[in-house]
Amino acid sequence: MTSLRGKERQEFPAAVKRAAFRRSCGNKGFPHCEGCGKPLRSGEIIYEHVQPDGLGGTPTADNCKVFGLKCCAAPKTKDDNARMTKADRVLRKNYGLVPAKRKIQSRGFPRSPKQHMATRPIEKRS
Numbered sequence: 001m002t003s004l005r006g007k008e009r010q011e012f013p014a015a016v017k018r019a020a021f022r023r024s025c026g027n028k029g030f031p032h033c034e035g036c037g038k039p040l041r042s043g044e045i046i047y048e049h050v051q052p053d054g055l056g057g058t059p060t061a062d063n064c065k066v067f068g069l070k071c072c073a074a075p076k077t078k079d080d081n082a083r084m085t086k087a088d089r090v091l092r093k094n095y096g097l098v099p100a101k102r103k104i105q106s107r108g109f110p111r112s113p114k115q116h117m118a119t120r121p122i123e124k125r126s
């Protein structure tokens with residue numbers, strides 16, 4: 001999907017993923033989450049942009065981290081999506097890309113009568 005600025009999403013090339021995988025293995029011989037250090041099994045690995053692609057992050061090894069799908073990727077993705085949505089919203093507003101406000105079509109709800117609690121005559125309760 002192209003972004004608002006017309007930039008295509010750039011996935012990591014296989015060589016970058018290999019370099020990140022090698023880095024995450026360290027000298028232990030099997031991959032670890034680069035967020036929390038938890039050992040990862042196959043199917044639990046995701047390659048994440050440190051600086052999100054939608055906010056100008058490049059698909060290089062420096063910008064690629066090996067994260068666990070459950071432990072670190074989900075909260076990061078949620079946070080990144082919120083930041084990118086806000087960036088798009090600010091861009092749309094600043095460059096006049098928001099649609100013009102429309103008037104409400106219906107008449108709206110009827111107003112309730114005013115209550116006049118302070119000026120209402122006192123009613124005696126029996």
Ligand SMILES: [Zn+2]
Binds near residue numbers: 034067
């Ligand atoms: Zn983690």
